[in-house]
Amino acid sequence: MVFMAVTGFAVARLRNLFGVVMLTGLFSLMSAVLYVVLDAVDVAFTEAAVGAGIATVLMLSTLALTSSEERVSEAEKPMWALGLVVVTGAVLIYGTLDMAPFGDAYAPIHHHVVPRYLEKSGQEVGLPNVVTSVLASYRGYDTLGEVYVIFTAACGVLLIIGRPKRGRRRTLRMLVGEMRHGMRQNVILRVVSKLLIPFILVFALYVQWHGDFGPGGGFQAGVIFAAGFILYALIFDVDTSRMVVPSEVTRLLLALGVMLYAGVGVVGLLRGGNFLNYSVLAQEQTAGQHLGILLVEFGVGLTVAAAMITIFFTFARQEH
Amino acid sequence: MAAQYPALQVVLALLAAPVCLILRRPNAAWAVATVITWISLALALSLLGRVWETGVILYPMGDWAAPWGIEYQIDTVNAFMLVIVTLIGSVVMPFARASVEAEIEEERIYLFYCMYLLNLAGLLGIAITGDVFNLFVFLEISSLSSYVMISLGRDKRALTAAYRYLVIGTIGATFYIIGVGMMYMTTGSLNMADLAAILPAVADSRTVLVALGFLTVGLGLKLALFPLHLWLPNAYAYAPSAVTVFLAATGTKVAVYAFIRIFFTVFGGVEIFTAGVIPQILAVLAALAMIGASAVAIYQTDVKRLLAYSSIAQIGYMVLGISMVTVTGLAGTIVHLFNHAIMKGGLFMAMGCILFKIGAVQLDQFEGLGKRMPVTMAAFVAGGFSLIGVPLTVGFVSKWYLVQAALEKGWWLAVAAILASSLLAVIYIWRVVEVAYFRPPPKGSAEVSEAPLSMLVPLWILIGASYYFGIDATQTLDIAFAAAETLFAPPL
Amino acid sequence: MEFLGLLNYWIVVVLMMTGFYIVIAHNNLVKKIVGLNIFQVSVFVFYITMAKVKGGTAPILAEGIEIYSNPLPHVLILTAIVVGVATTALGLALVVRIHDAYGTIEDDEIEARENEL
Amino acid sequence: MTVELAILLAVAVPFAGAVLIPLTGAKPNLRETVTLVCAALLFYLVSVIYPIVAAGGVPEVYLFEMLPGLSVFFLVEPLGLIFAGIASFLWIATSVYSIGYMRGHNEENQTRFYAYFAIALGAAMGVAFAGNMLTLFIFYEVLTLSTFPLVAHSGTDEAKRAGRVYLGVLLGTSIGFQLLAIIWTWSLTGTLDFTDGGILAGKADGLTAGILLALYIFGIGKAALMPFHRWLPAAMVAPTPVSALLHAVAVVKAGVFTVVKVVVYIFGIDFLFDIGVSEWLQYMAAATILIASLVAMTKDNLKARLAYSTVSQLSYVILGAMLVTDLGIIGSGMHIAMHAFGKITLFFCAGAFMVAAHKTEISQMRGIGHAMPFTTLAFFIGSLSVIGLPPMGGLWSKWYLALGTLETGKLWLLGVLMVSSLLNVAYLLPIPFRGFFSSPEENPPLKSSHNHDSEHDHTHDQDRPKGIKEAPVACLIAIGVTSAGCLVLFFYPDPVYDLMRQIVAP
Structure with missing residues (x-):
């Protein structure tokens, strides 16, 4: 954690945005390690893939499109900002004074709602991974919302920069471009990655279906799947990879994913339960839950992968 | 089937959004969005009717009972909010068609309607849910789609306005999440009613106090409470017309609703809100907003910006009502949520008509508009009366x-602030009226005709509503008082 | 002893405030987004920290294990991470467009150019 | 026709006229016929209501519930009937006059003028017949807003400035003070209905009632109590029929009418007398009477002088109301009527001088009586009535006001009335006297005037010094009717007096 703090300060000081982005990636990665230490394996998985992977790539593409150096402003150091931050921090510290000590098993947080998840989800939902049970079933509606958030982001990016202006000439200070150029030359990299990418995709599928039992699930799978494609695009060529997954297809998958999730909910509704009640999907409660979660997670994976790919390619296409 | 209306209220719009994405045709997307909005309005009205007759409706998602699952808790307050949001949406959609075609490139229109539907779903989701974290998720759906829609304005300042809103909005959301985390830490629950039951027992905890502070600031940023309003003027001024109408009439209103919900339902049983210093602070900020923003509005040369500043002042009214912590004050706030939505919606629609025909809403372009676009300008004056608070209008x-x-x-x-703010409203409305009616049209200006009927009719529906509900305010007030009393009732 | 128990939270607070400072104090639009990221990640750490139970393991049910860490914050944060990346993507897309329109991504320069309009 | 229907129609007819006038705007003759028919119809409707109210009836018409527990409804009591009667009768006169004036003066936007004029009349009827304070306030504000386009009619910078002052003062006082007073009354008593004996008795202590009274009196900006009188002199830039509307037909009358109404039906005379909070307002009114009279003496512009005269005269009514004695109230009510006839005559004449002779400054009017004898005579009659000399109606209202001051034992207030009457003599009578007994050649060279019209026509004058003729016939008819009214009210003031008697001794 101390390392994270140091990284944070370094980000604040550093002017070279390229370095800043790299450090941010590092920051995410460290937090992921921390999550593992704190027993949050699912979260660690996601943070590593999303925070350290996708977000970093997006930031790098942005830098390539804009500028990689933060101008040193001669303006006075914003003291008000420092003051505001110190005050906010002080308030937060004040708030922590009445918190239960770290790791205290008797803290109220562990006693009101959660015991039921831990004790009963085995019978009610029938999955060993409690995180998945809560995510997809007990609080499945939140997750639906979350899928819609990423859906919104993908559509939004399409709307904002989906249509590059024609006839625009610009100097390409393309960090990513250069990186890609370097990598393209590197035969070893190309061969290794060609071998690696199928494995990444297979691994993504594994994470997708394994989420019920161990760490993993639709999110992680979707992100990893997308990461495979993005890697391909980085090493080979955006246009070729675009041909593998045309934008129409990703767009369709994007829509189908969210509709699958919401659709499962509606089916539950039609079969006499409330929205997102999976128990009514099959004769037996746990079987229904299982089926529902499987479908829903697939919807999540589909949307997340499609969304990530859409966002990345939209950014990447800007250069041309 | 009626039992499932609560779910459909949000899910229909959610399902329609990807449909728009697949259709990829501007007109088809518009038709889908319009029909869905109208159905949502019908659902909202039927929910309001049911709540009115039978009391609170509970709807546990996935049949997982609260506090383990996410539950909708619909009482008069949120049923009324649902009606406000869908009502405005229903009137905006017919208006949007021509306006959006004029302001957004054709190949992006279908995505625009997709965004609109997501925004609608987000706002409805916030209004209907009984779970503090679920509220955050829908807050983000509505916020992200707002950023996108604002950035589509023709002026390039729309981009920076959207970016600043994004940064500030995200800070607000993060503050909110910190507050939720702290509440969860001390209570172990995320369900509003459940929280309300547990919080009194831990009310003396410093953590809860700080949580309340962070929730206040977080939501304050979203609802543009003075001095956290800096994102709003540019966002409203440069967004496409239809977006400004919809957001101005619903976006901040829903944030105000969330504010009310947190304070009165979640923290209702806790003395720290009602007896603490927060109401006084809110009252002072509200008064400053009412006077300060109205005064700034007077100096605006862009009429959309002028109206945006007036919105900040009007939000001051609402927060003032909240800060009184009385049934009458809260009823005043709730009825003003509705009233301001229709009158400000109408005024921004008038701006949309003028933008459609003239292409700009700078004050000097209003010269002679009283003659050139009489129907639109008459609507503007009629809406302006409502903003001032002339009797027979909802503002009154x-x-x-x-x-x-x-x-x-x-x-x-506070009384002085309300009245002074109304007088400032006279000044800023009258500046526009004088230019439009008492100055001849600039020489050599092209003959301008009226906006198309598809825009004028929705405009006059809202303006007419602002008189209808001003002349007979008994229905809205009955609902507002019932809602206010619900909020003061002990938690379930 | 009690203060030691809170030390973790305090470091988290410092992290949050670092991110917050970057957002509000820096002029560069990309760096603001980076700041937001750090701010959000710190909040995630805050949630995960409170979920930890001493001696517990990851909340995957298995024979013979009695104590699990709290799974609910994990679920919430999974959601929040996705929200975070969505915001980042949108923010960056806007930055790209702003750069197109203004030729700079420094906030004060943009403001100067807006005032000329 | 039932009386309820008559009441409803009385409010509706002017508004209907306001709809019809723009529709017929292309044909001026038809348009003016519509105006005249509406005016005549309105007067007929009021005359239908009169016998019922005079016989002690209090007809009511319920309209709708606006806020829970607070309705909009009409209720005709004697004071309202007096106001309605004056306004409807003078509308006829003003309409006739307008036709001559507006055409003679070649004003633009005449359709707009007639339409808003009709709305203003409808609003005045609403004020007169309002059954509670909310209803009154609604129409009070409609009246303010509908007269704004009339005040700023010409659209010149000066007119716009006048319009701003007009709107600023009237909306400012009504929103800032009056509305507050109304809401406060509502939260104290739970009703706003005009009730015999008032509604505040027993609900408000002396201090609260005192503050409320001040909020009402200053909040009724149309009553032009100093220091909120500025709008009235500013508004004289408007065409003369509008001045007539402001000074006699509707606007200021609505103001002082509301004052009397509030004193009688919201506070109640007895309650207000007992707590004795109105005394300082007597001083304010007295001060306004004297100061405005003195200011009037300094004005050379005829309309400005008349405007300050109105400010002064309005405070007579306020003073009478603040005396809170039976005779004071009777005096107030009668003064509303008497002053209306006197002042409208004076304004009609001022307009006639302007249309026919293009003269606006008093110093230019020497010898005008030779060219325009009829108008100047009418001006003389109007002056006598405003001063309160026999044989004009103005005598009676001043008489009762004086009795009212004696009733309270405040001799110095009687002194104020006397001094003020002398001032009236000093600023009004010289005008007709010089008009008759001086010759035009004595007019000083025109230099103070900045009025384009008079400048232009001064040169005109020198070409044809005797070229001035009487005003258009329509104007003369109107002047004749109103000045005759002043006379008639001297010999036959009973209807007004009897109605007022009903109020104080039900």
Whole structure:
């Protein structure tokens, strides 16, 4: 954690945005390690893939499109900002004074709602991974919302920069471009990655279906799947990879994913339960839950992968 | 099937959004969005009717009972919010068609309607849910789609406005999440009613106090509470017309609703809100917003910006009503949520018509508009009366109850602030009126005709509503008082 | 002893405030987004920290294990991470467009150019 | 026709006229016929209501519930009937006059003028018949807003400035003070209905009632109590029929009418007398009477002088109301009527001088009586009535006001009335006297005037010094009717007096 703090300060000081982005990636990665230490394996998985992977790539593409150096402003150091931050921090510290000590098993947080998840989800939902049970079933509606958030982001990016202006000439200070150029030359990299990418995709599928039992699930799978494609695009060529997954297809998958999730909910509704009640999907409660979660997670994976790919390619296409 | 209306209220819009994405045709997307909005309005009205007759409706998602699952808790307050949001949406959609075609490139229109549907779903989701974290998720759906829609304005300042809103909005959301985390830490629950039951037991905890502070600031940023309003003027001024109408009439209103919900339902049983210093702080900020923003509005040369500043002042009215912590004050706020939505919606629609025909809403372009676009300008003047609070308009009704509530409390300065703000409204509305009616059209200006009927009819529906509900305010006030009393009732 | 128990939270607070400072104090639009990221990640750490139970393991049910860490914050944060990346993507897309329109991504320069309009 | 229907129609007819006038705007003759028919119809409707109210009836018409527990409804009591009667009768006169004036003066936007004029009349009827304070306030504001386009009619910078002052003062006082007072009354008593004996008795202590009274009196900006009188002199830039509307037909009358109404039906005379909070307002009114009279003496512009005269005269009514004695109230009510006839005559004449002779400054009017004898005579009659000399109606209202001051034992207030009457003599009578007994050649060279019209026509004058003729016939008819009214009210003031008697001794 101390390392994270140091990284944070370094980000604040550093002017070279390229370095800043790299450090941010590092920051995410460290937090992921921390999550593992704190027993949050699912979260660690996601943070590593999303925070350290996708977000970093997006930031790098942005830098390539804009500028990689933060101008040193001669303006006075914003003291008000420092003051505001110190005050906010002080308030937060004040708030922590009445918190239960770290790791205290008797803290109220562990006693009101959660015991039921831990004790009963085995019978009610029938999955060993409690995180998945809560995510997809007990609080499945939140997750639906979350899928819609990423859906919104993908559509939004399409709307904002989906249509590059024609006839625009610009100097390409393309960090990513250069990186890609370097990598393209590197035969070893190309061969290794060609071998690696199928494995990444297979691994993504594994994470997708394994989420019920161990760490993993639709999110992680979707992100990893997308990461495979993005890697391909980085090493080979955006246009070729675009041909593998045309934008129409990703767009369709994007829509189908969210509709699958919401659709499962509606089916539950039609079969006499409330929205997102999976128990009514099959004769037996746990079987229904299982089926529902499987479908829903697939919807999540589909949307997340499609969304990530859409966002990345939209950014990447800007250069041309 | 009626039992499932609560779910459909949000899910229909959610399902329609990807449909728009697949259709990829501007007209088809528009038709889908319109029909869905109208159905949502019907659902909202039927929910309001049911709540009115039978009391609170509970709807556990996935049949997982609260606090383990996420549950909708629909009482008069949120049913009324649902009606406000869908009602405005229903009127905006017919208006949007021509306006959006004029302001957004054709190949992006279908995505625009997709965004609109997501925004609608987000706002409805916030209004209907009974779970503090679920509220955050839908807050983000609505916020992200707002950023996108704002950035589509023709002026390039729309981009920076959207970016600044994004940064500030995300800070607000993060503050909110910190507050939720702290509440969860001390109570172990995320369900609003459940929280309300547990919080009194841990009320003396410093963590809870800080949580309340962070929730206040977080939501304050979203609802543009002075001095956290800096994102709003540019966002409203440069967004496409239809977006401004919809967001101005619903976006901040829903944030105000969330504010009310957190304070009165979640923290309702806790003395730290009602007896603490927060109401006083809110009252002072509200008064500053009412006076300050109105005064700034007077100096605006862009009429959309002028109206945006007026919105900040009007939000001051609402927060003032909240800060009184009385039934009358809260009823004043709730009725003003509705009233301001229709009148400001109407005024921004008038701006949309003028933008459609003239291409700009700078004050000097209004010269002679009273003759050139008589129907639109008449609507503007009629809406302006409502903003001032002339009797027979909805603005008068809101003001009446807010002043009465302030009198009951003996808050003389608040009374003075309300009245002073109305007088400032006279000035900024009249600046526009004088230019439009008492200056000849600029020489050599092209003949301008009226906006198309598809825009004028929705405009006049809203303006007409602002008179209808001003002349007979008994229905809205009955609902507002019932809602206010619900909020003061002990938690379930 | 009690203060030691809170030390973790305090470091988290410092992290949050670092991110917050970057957002509000820096002029560069990309760096603001980076700041937001750090701010959000710190909040995630805050949630995960409170979920930890001493001696517990990851909340995957298995024979013979009695104590699990709290799974609910994990679920919430999974959601929040996705929200975070969505915001980042949108923010960056806007930055790209702003750069197109203004030729700079420094906030004060943009403001100067807006005032000229 | 039932009386309820008559009441409803009385409010509706002017508004209907306001709809019809723009529709017929292309044909001026038809348009003016519509105006005249509406005016005549309105007067007929009021005359239908009169016998019922005079016989002690209090007809009511319920309209709708606006806020829970607070309705909009009409209720005709004697004071309202007096106001309605004056306004409807003078509308006829003003309409006739307008036709001559507006055409003679070649004003633009005449359709707009007639339409808003009709709305203003409808609003005045609403004020007159309002059954509670909310209803009154609604129409009070409609009246303010509908007269704004009339005040700023010409659209010149000066007119716009006048319009701003007009709107600023009237909306400022009504929103800032009056509305507050109304809401406060509502939260104290739970009703706003005009009730015999008032509604505040027993609900408000002396201090609260005192503050409320001040809020009402200053909040009724149309009553032009100093220091909120500025709008009235500013508004004289408007065409003369509008001045007539402001000074006699509707606007200021609505103001002082509301004052009397509030004193009688919201506070109640007895309650207000007992707590004795109105005394300082007597001083304010007295001060306004004297100061405005003195200011009037300094004005050379005829309309400005008349405007300050109105400010002064309005405070007579306020003073009478603040005396809170039976005779004071009777005096107030009668003064509303008497002053209306006197002042409208004076304004009609001022307009006639302007249309026919293009003269606006008093110093230019020497010898005008030779060219325009009829108008100047009418001006003389109007002056006598405003001063309160026999044989004009103005005598009676001043008489009762004086009795009212004696009733309270405040001799110095009687002194104020006397001094003020002398001032009236000093600023009004010289005008007709010089008009008759001086010759035009004595007019000083025109230099103070900045009025384009008079400048232009001064040169005109020198070409044809005797070229001035009487005003258009329509104007003369109107002047004749109103000045005759002043006379008639001297010999036959009973209807007004009897109605007022009903109020104080029900």
